[in-house]
Amino acid sequence: MSSRNRKVRVWGRFRPTTNFANENIEILNDSKSVNVHLRRDPKKGVVNNQILDWSFKLDGIFNNADQEVVYNTVASDIVSSALDGYNGTLMCYGQTGAGKTFTMTGATESYRHRGLIPRAISQLFRQIEDRLEYSITVRVSYMEIYNEGMFDLLGQLPDAAWSSATSGNRDLFPTPDPMVVTENQDGVFVKGLSCHLAQNEEEALNLLFEGETNRSIAAHQLNKQSSRSHCIFTVYLESRSRTQSNAKYTVSKLNFVDLAGSERLSKTKSEGKTKEEAMYINKSLSFLEQVVIALASRSREHVPFRQSKLTHYLKDSIGGNCNTLLIANMWGDRPQIEETVSTMRFATRMMCVASEPCINEVYDPALLVKKLQREIQHLKSELAMHDTLTNRSMISYDPLSEQQKYEIRTQVQRYLDGSLDEIDIVNLRQIVGTFETFKDMYNDMEREMETRLREKYMLVDKTDPASIAAAQQAGVPIADDGSMVGELEGGSYGLGQAPKAMKADSSAAVQLKKKERERERKRGSRGQTSPVAGQKPSSSPSHSAKGERKVESPTTPAEKEPRPDVDGSASPVSSAGNVSRQEKSQRASTPPSRTSAFEEFKTDRGSEINRILIENKEILASKKKTYSELAGHINGTKNAIDQTRQTLEKLRIQREADGPILNEDGDIIISEEEFLEIQRLKDLKTNYRTKYDELHNLKSEITYCQKLVDQCRLRLIQEFDNWYSESFLTSADENQTSLGVGHGVRPGVVVPITSLATEDEQEKFERLQLELMMNTPESAAFYNAQMRTSRRKTYGAAMSQPQPAYRRKPGTPVMSVRNQPPGMMQVQY
Numbered sequence: 001m002s003s004r005n006r007k008v009r010v011w012g013r014f015r016p017t018t019n020f021a022n023e024n025i026e027i028l029n030d031s032k033s034v035n036v037h038l039r040r041d042p043k044k045g046v047v048n049n050q051i052l053d054w055s056f057k058l059d060g061i062f063n064n065a066d067q068e069v070v071y072n073t074v075a076s077d078i079v080s081s082a083l084d085g086y087n088g089t090l091m092c093y094g095q096t097g098a099g100k101t102f103t104m105t106g107a108t109e110s111y112r113h114r115g116l117i118p119r120a121i122s123q124l125f126r127q128i129e130d131r132l133e134y135s136i137t138v139r140v141s142y143m144e145i146y147n148e149g150m151f152d153l154l155g156q157l158p159d160a161a162w163s164s165a166t167s168g169n170r171d172l173f174p175t176p177d178p179m180v181v182t183e184n185q186d187g188v189f190v191k192g193l194s195c196h197l198a199q200n201e202e203e204a205l206n207l208l209f210e211g212e213t214n215r216s217i218a219a220h221q222l223n224k225q226s227s228r229s230h231c232i233f234t235v236y237l238e239s240r241s242r243t244q245s246n247a248k249y250t251v252s253k254l255n256f257v258d259l260a261g262s263e264r265l266s267k268t269k270s271e272g273k274t275k276e277e278a279m280y281i282n283k284s285l286s287f288l289e290q291v292v293i294a295l296a297s298r299s300r301e302h303v304p305f306r307q308s309k310l311t312h313y314l315k316d317s318i319g320g321n322c323n324t325l326l327i328a329n330m331w332g333d334r335p336q337i338e339e340t341v342s343t344m345r346f347a348t349r350m351m352c353v354a355s356e357p358c359i360n361e362v363y364d365p366a367l368l369v370k371k372l373q374r375e376i377q378h379l380k381s382e383l384a385m386h387d388t389l390t391n392r393s394m395i396s397y398d399p400l401s402e403q404q405k406y407e408i409r410t411q412v413q414r415y416l417d418g419s420l421d422e423i424d425i426v427n428l429r430q431i432v433g434t435f436e437t438f439k440d441m442y443n444d445m446e447r448e449m450e451t452r453l454r455e456k457y458m459l460v461d462k463t464d465p466a467s468i469a470a471a472q473q474a475g476v477p478i479a480d481d482g483s484m485v486g487e488l489e490g491g492s493y494g495l496g497q498a499p500k501a502m503k504a505d506s507s508a509a510v511q512l513k514k515k516e517r518e519r520e521r522k523r524g525s526r527g528q529t530s531p532v533a534g535q536k537p538s539s540s541p542s543h544s545a546k547g548e549r550k551v552e553s554p555t556t557p558a559e560k561e562p563r564p565d566v567d568g569s570a571s572p573v574s575s576a577g578n579v580s581r582q583e584k585s586q587r588a589s590t591p592p593s594r595t596s597a598f599e600e601f602k603t604d605r606g607s608e609i610n611r612i613l614i615e616n617k618e619i620l621a622s623k624k625k626t627y628s629e630l631a632g633h634i635n636g637t638k639n640a641i642d643q644t645r646q647t648l649e650k651l652r653i654q655r656e657a658d659g660p661i662l663n664e665d666g667d668i669i670i671s672e673e674e675f676l677e678i679q680r681l682k683d684l685k686t687n688y689r690t691k692y693d694e695l696h697n698l699k700s701e702i703t704y705c706q707k708l709v710d711q712c713r714l715r716l717i718q719e720f721d722n723w724y725s726e727s728f729l730t731s732a733d734e735n736q737t738s739l740g741v742g743h744g745v746r747p748g749v750v751v752p753i754t755s756l757a758t759e760d761e762q763e764k765f766e767r768l769q770l771e772l773m774m775n776t777p778e779s780a781a782f783y784n785a786q787m788r789t790s791r792r793k794t795y796g797a798a799m800s801q802p803q804p805a806y807r808r809k810p811g812t813p814v815m816s817v818r819n820q821p822p823g824m825m826q827v828q829y
């Protein structure tokens, strides 16, 4: 029942008295309602706003009730729920001497008058014995909060196990560190509070009584043995199933909170230590009241739990997911009537605190891992069975063995050196392994390359002044701006020879550089600077650090010849493979931009192949258009089929509702309308199949045409590349161009041929889309829209791309076309 509570349960208990103020306190017959009538206090004057009549209604009132009745009525269910995984809190609140400790612990010397805690312990172990299918662990802690300090009432026991340091700082338990209230995702706990395993009822009771003896008690005007602290006895339960090897188990805690008694100092006239204690008690109870008010108010966002140790510790124990019970202990005597009203008011507020108990389930990580491992094994077996049934027994789901890794590496190595044409794909793991091997090999190569470079050269980061300074110190002739003597401009890293070799006379080097600049200047004055706007004048390659570039000096005859016009007015190539004298002369100065040269090439030397490319593209475009129309037609047919099916279904339902009409043979007779619809459906299906086959064939043609277009384009680019290299570049130039032209292109990396023309990517994308459309023709509109968007994007990207490096990949095989598709132009090589 308690697990379904929506509010904290609150009961009132009057301690027995022979002087019950019947004229002031009326307990109604429902045993829930209490009316209290106060007498006007003459000390407050004739005119005052004192409320004299109060009516309270709690969940129940105990008057002269036996301990057993109290326990069975309010506590038993909460204790049972704790074994199911629900947290529970049982709290006694009230005036000093009102019977809180009696209710909570009872008279320790009398079994009959034992209180809630011993009864709960007894019930717990009884029920644990009954729950044979569960292994339930019981642990106990007992602490008190005295004058805002926390003390472990069981801290001195030999089996004390602390969550961190030992606890307390009271004289009784001199310990190094004070206890601290801590919170984590599992709830609130006290760091430093000892926890004790209790294997049976007796052990648990021993712990209770041991703690009782350590409580702070003092004689008080209203109670000979008044508790001067808040005491919290906690039982921690952990319940695991014995029958199921389940990673899931429940944990719960039962808090028994015996609060210190409130008192009016003006009335009790407490003095000295008792007064100080009372002040602490009243203050913390007032914070508790604030918390309760905040919890009871829906509009309140902040609950001031951290104002006191008590409220902080009770943060997850009042309402919330916890079964909470408050027993408001009261005096029935007339002199205490104001305190009784005050206690009733607190109790009524507590009734408004919401409580939504829930089971605390946790997962044992070790068991969970085991369970998941078992599940993986099970799934693997299922997969293996499935693969065997579908003739895919090659597939393995185990991690790659060392032998397999070695084989993959060997394959990749052979693939890279060209002795293997293709890597056979066996399964996903092998693909992943292959990629990893590529990555490893790439990293190895990079490291090896750097090591080799470092062995031979000194690498200087030109953007790093410290690196430059270090190089200068090592004797490398390098200027403060990072440029090296005799170095080519434009690189971000300087590559100099090792210090020994580089110990050239720096003043001579500077002179050399000056002379070089002078020569450049003169050459410029003769009108022989680069024709490309914005391009830097070519630095003299003959002065490179390695001295390997062979560009003719400005004084060579080649350079003295007039520079050819690169806008195409004069053809730079006389015949394929034959580079004219005029062409050779172009090498002496900066070559034209590849973009402009390519445009020129397409209209001149490469005009024939360009023409074939254009025609093939036109044929491809027209086939794609037909494909799109056909797909649209198929879509229409598909819609018509769906509609006809719906109509037929309606007619069938109608026919069945009207009752079937049968002929003599017992066959169902259908209406003419239904017959016609069936006929129509047949025709539509035939049409759909025919057109679908057509679409399929057309798709093959498109794929073939696409290949031819690709081949043409590749050929055009290769031709251009050869022509450009022969016409304008020396081998050193080629190297330089490949490093310098492609932005972000790494030395030695050849730009993939597909990136040479942006439409390659576009057309590849379109091809993929067409393939998808083939599978689901009804998605044509969707994919078409996608293509349009993609085209727009590709166009935008192409417009903003830097000039690509037109480089022919070494060893690229020359393509030839063997089969000519109908209506396609064949490339003649």
Ligand SMILES: Nc1ncnc2c1ncn2[C@@H]1O[C@H](COP(=O)(O)OP(=O)(O)OP(=O)(O)O)[C@@H](O)[C@H]1O
Residues within 6 Å of the ligand: 014, 015, 016, 094, 095, 096, 097, 098, 099, 100, 101, 102, 103, 107, 220, 223, 225, 226, 227, 228, 259, 260, 261, 262, 329
């Ligand atoms: N229901 C009851 N039946 C019999 N005796 C009771 C009952 N309630 C209280 N008493 C007795 O009244 C005295 C004071 O009770 P108790 O110590 O429980 O009060 P308390 O509220 O805990 O006071 P304090 O706040 O000072 O600790 C005890 O001697 C106790 O035995």
